Amino acid sequence: MQKLRFIYIIISLLLIIQDVFAQTDENEVKAEVFYNAGDFHGALHYYKAFSSRTSNLSDFSKIKMANCFYFTRDYISALELLKKMDENFIPDSVLVYFAKSLIYKEEYERAIAVLEKAKIKSSKNKMIDVYIENCNWAQKNKNETANYKAEKTEIINIGQSFGTQFYDKGLVFSTALDEGKDYLNNYKFADNAGRAFKKLYYASYNDGKTGKPVLFASGLKYDYHQGGISFSADYKTMYFSENVIVNNKSVFKIYKAEKKNNKWVNKQELNINSNEYSCAQPTVSYDGSQLYFVSDMPGGQGGKDIYVSKKEGTKWGAPVNLGEKINTKGDEVFPFVNKNGILYFSSDGHPGFGGLDIQTAVWGNNEWVLLKNRMKPFNSSADDFAMVSSFEDPSQILLSSNREGNGQNDFIYRLIKLAVLNDTIRGIIKNAVTGYVIPEAAVFLSSDTLQTDTIASSKTDINGAYMLVFPKQDESVFRQNLYIIASGENFDKQIMKIDALDFESHKGVTKKHNFTMKDKPKKKQKPRSISGVIKDALTDKNLKGVSVFVLVDELTGDTLAYTITNDAGEYNLTIPQLAYNEEKKELLFVIEREGYEKKTINITEDFYESDKPFIPDFDVSMKIEIKKEMVIEFHNIYFDYGKADLNAPSIEVLERIVKVMQENNTMSIELSAHTDSRSDSESNKKLSQKRADNARDYLVSKGIPVNRIVAKGYGESQLRNHCKDGVTCSEEEHAVNRRIEVKVL
Known part of the structure; x- marks a missing residue:
């Protein structure tokens, strides 16, 4: 329906303009209309027609025509047009497109010069420095290769690829096999770049040879692009992304379907989706417990970021950004996690040869660690992405790339490991x-x-x-x-x-x-002190009576220093002089207190790295041991007098409760709210119930099941001090009674 309305608007505008601009070349006018509507494929059609009849194409029209080439991924034509223009006339945004087209042709030196000029014109584009750094990296590593060769497969893929997956002795991939149609006049089947909408196809696959593609999962209905497929290890569940229109806005959403009686049925939208931003390109871990995907949701590191969601029953938990070591100011897309848990993804923000480059990362020490660029032939100066390997045979590797031709078409390549014959x-x-x-x-x-x-x-x-x-x-x-x-x-x-x-x-x-x-000689380490404050990780209260040790052997308890925190939760201890290169002993910072989980932190590397005063930057908060019937009191979930609204400090505390309940997924609680004695008891009971309900609703909004929370308001029935009716008290004394308590059920 939206496409028909778009066609009607275009035709109406063209009829009006034909009368008004009778003396202007009709093709240039039509090109402007399509360009301003964001239809670069349609605009390019008329720019080409106009330029073939005249050599008087204005510089403004040349720039727009170059943009059309760029956005339809014809980088060679964009480059040829921009190279003939005065760079001083080209806007900074188009200079960046010019540089990226130069990078596609591996003209790194000139690309750097063009980017420097764009940087002078505008400092707003944060990616310019990234592109310059990548050009320098590409020149330095242009001869570095992995021990593989890339071989183009027979898979038919015209236009932009949404990735490929191994499935049942074959492959499932997205393509538009009927792209030979005139999509300029057939908007129902094409996007604004002139690309046909993708469908899923299956083809048998053996040693680089493919059979005839047939439509895959034809029972799943969709209107626009479909792709980004991932299968569970048993191939009975499929996750995929689909382009949908919501409130006249185009977004991608992730769906799943189940295989029953050799048919794909029960198409369901995942609960992690939103109408305000896209979620796409899912990949499920081998054990099925985690779903990785790409999103442009607010709060990310850059353009598109990679997120992970953990399975919670039949639902998926709140998405977690993989962090700044993986996600950059640019785009990170097409994640894939192999059987061994290694993450492959494509990025234009990490060092690379140009466009999207395939990167590798592993999970270690509770964080993702970027390993390296996969180098050539995995990567090229073009876009290289959607790398996947077979669960059954990890040596079977496929990826997509537009490295051949003018950049418009993505082809599927297989990577073949070369025999090591060198000395x-x-x-x-x-x-x-x-x-x-x-x-x-x-x-x-x-x-x-x-x-x-x-x-x-x-x-x-x-x-x-x-x-x-x-x-x-x-x-x-x-x-x-x-x-x-x-x-x-x-x-x-x-x-x-x-x-x-x-x-x-x-x-x-x-x-x-x-x-x-041999070890380098090292001078002895001077005595050093460690000081800080230990807090309750849940309530943020300072903890007194915490035993603080620095050990060299946790099994034997060989202790170098010991102290106990004071009433303010403060500790200060001194580690005696140690010889750096005699043993370079492992140092452990240990804290423990009854009712809390013991915490051990290895401080060896931080301690030995210099002679400067040791200022710890590690987390020394302690987690309370969760036990049934225990009550945890929160005075810093603040409520203004007579009100039930949550404020920022209160939300910060509730976030800590969310974290504890996520870590203890069988834990149920009673959230009890209490008021001071002011106002009548019935009003206070209603107010406290509303406060408890608001706190419960916030936890539910963060993914905690409602059946794990009991919200109860006690009003003024359980005062913590003497401030009952008729007693004059300060505001601070009344505030003690306005509290939230958490009781473990």
């Missing part, structure tokens, strides 16, 4: 004193000891093992002196000369060279 050097590096292996040591192969001619490089893994692979090059390289050079942050550099004649055959020779490294 290699392998070995293990150990600590010369302790005999322990040394991980993360940098290892180089060079023709001289100064590393002016580095031939190969590596890093030791967690087992202290390294591998140096000789690149394919002139045999003369192997007739000169060769040195293995190893270095580490806390170790002296070690140099080993090896016999170059061992590596003349180029037939996959492997030589083993193990060696040791």
Whole structure:
């Protein structure tokens, strides 16, 4: 219906303009109408018709025509047009498009110059510095490759890809097989970039060969783009994103469907969706407990961010942003989590060769850690995205990319691991004193000891093992002196000369060279003090009587320092002098108190890194041990006299209650609200009930099931002090009685 209304508006405007601008070229006028309506495909059609009849295309029209090429992903044509123009005339936003088109052609130096000019014209675009940094990174790493080759598959995919997934000895992918239609005059089937709406197709797949595509899950009805598919490990549940129109606004939503009797049925919208922003490109973890997806919801790091939601019964929990180590000022899209929990995604904010680059991250120490860019041939100067691997055979890897042609079409590539036939050097590096292996040591192969001619490089893994692979090059390289050079942050550099004649055959020779490294001498660590305040993680109250230890062995209790917090929850203890390189003992900061969970924090790295006063920045709040019938009192859930509205400090406290209930998913509570004695008892009881209801409703809005919360108002029946009816009290004394209590049921 919206498309028909759009066509009617376009036709009406064209009829009016035809009369008003009878002396103006009809094609240019129509192009302007389509351009202003955001239909770049339609505008480009008429700009081309106009430019073919005249050489007098204005600079303004050239810029708009270049924008049309760019937004329809014809980067080569956009580049050809903009290269002929005076850069001083081009607006800063179009200069950025110009630079990104240059990057597509790997013209990094000129792209940097254009971006610097755009930066001078406007400092508002925060991505300009990111693009400049990426250009520098791309030039530095242009020859770095992974041991794979990329091979284009036979999968038919015209226009923009929404990703591919392995399924039942084949593939499911989104495409528009009938894109040969004239979509300029067939708006029902095309978006404003002239791309046909995607449908899901299935094709058999074996060793890069595909069968004839057939419509997949035809029983699932949809009107616009459909794609971003993910299957559960048993292939009985499918998650996918679909383009919908809500209140004349286009958004993506995530749905799921179930496979029953070989048919996909029970299409359901997930509860994480919104009418105000998009949720798309879902991928479910192998165990089915977590759903990763992309969203442009408010509060993210940049444009599109990756979020994760944990399964809670039949629903999905509140989405959690993966954080600034994964998400950037740019876009992070197309997440995929393999069987081993490694996250693959595409980003234009992390260092890359251009466009979207595939990145890798792992979960460790309660946070996502970015590992690296996947390098070429996984990545290119174009958009590289939607990397997936098979659960059954992880060596089967597919990705989408528009690296070929002018950039308009995405093709599906398979990545094939290459056999390692090059000569290699392998070995293990150990600590010369302790005999322990040394991980993360940098290892180089060079023709001289100064590393002016580095031939190969590596890093030791967690087992202290390294591998140096000789690149394919002139045999003369192997007739000169060769040195293995190893270095580490806390170790002296070690140099080993090896016999170059061992590596003349180029037939996959492997030589083993193990060696040791010595610790760098370190001065003794001076005595240092640690001080701070310990709080209750739930109520934020300062805790007195907390035992604070610094241990070197938690099993034996070997203690370096000990104290107890005072009435204000404060502690101060001094760690005696330690020799850095004698043992570099592991230091543990331990806090414990009856009724609270014991907390142990490893402070070794922070303590040894310098001689400056040690100021801890770790969390020393303590979690209360949850027990039935226990009552937790909150005086900092504030209510103004006679009112039940929650204010900002109150919400902050309720958020802590939400966190505790999320961590203890079987925990049920009674939320009891209490008033002071002012006003009559019946009014106070009604007011307290409303306050309790408001607190309960807030917890429910954050995903806590309502059946886990009992809200009860006690009015003035349970005063905490002497301020009953007829007694004169200060405002502070009355405030003590206006409180919320949480009782564990």
